[in-house]
Amino acid sequence: MKFGVVAFPSKKLQDVANSYRKRYDPHYELITPHMTLKDAFEVEETQIKDMVKNLAEIVKRHKPFQLHATRVSTFSPLTNTLYFKIEPNPEILSLHEDLHKDFYGNQPKYSYVPHVTIAQKMSDSEHADIFGQLKMVGINHEETIDRIHLLYQLEDGSWTVYDTFRLPGDDQ
């Protein structure tokens, strides 16, 4: 089964992201707006319990983090993907690193750019056009993320939450 780890931002940011995704992201139907912390990784049915325990141990070592979306950016020329750039900070980077060290799945192919995707799989001209528009509108949203989610993928490509892990904070 294919699993992934994400943070879902608050309703407010998700609603803004969806207002774009609805039109510009063919994955709109498959998952609500999210910041990926670990891309899809394969786990055998028999190993799921172990993996979840392992993940719980990893998450325990981390704290809630600030998610600060500061601008609209693009992965072009790599892919025609637009996203809300999330400012990297030590908490996000160390959580991402820990999820790729002595844990399931492959090492990331590219250096980690925390983001929430708002548009993808556009033609070059559409990408240029929409990027121009959305860059002007921009984004500035900050919130605290105190939980992350483990998801698995269904055969139709959609993602279901398997479990939620709290990032241990002061109020627990």
Place this chain on the structure above:
Amino acid sequence: MKFGVVAFPSKKLQDVANSYRKRYDPHYELITPHMTLKDAFEVEETQIKDMVKNLAEIVKRHKPFQLHATRVSTFSPLTNTLYFKIEPNPEILSLHEDLHKDFYGNQPKYSYVPHVTIAQKMSDSEHADIFGQLKMVGINHEETIDRIHLLYQLEDGSWTVYDTFRLPGDDQ
């Protein structure tokens, strides 16, 4: 904000449900296949933390339950909705009852019929046709549910998981 409480069945049952939902359920895109334990209820932003604590306390009093999907049934003539009937058992019924006693939201309008929706909002003739087909195919699937999810609804109608609650079992 609108919240709801559901159980997500295993990938296996969700895949079967989606093979029907894809064609016959206009809510297909809004949420993955689920068994509703508590319908949408409104909670003020300021009350969310209290509500979640309250919910955690309720869940602690309950045990993992058997989800046994035994046949395809319909809510007709009330609505043209087809579903996998989940056999009610004392664990499911007491969890449902507890989620509607001294907790947020309204009392249920109808007596509780545990189910996973696979088709809805069809015309009378389509409903009769599809029900005839799916009743023949039937379903027989049993699994243990050891966690439930608290979701909130986005402006576009889709649902995001806010938190996951484990039903306390022997292995914890």
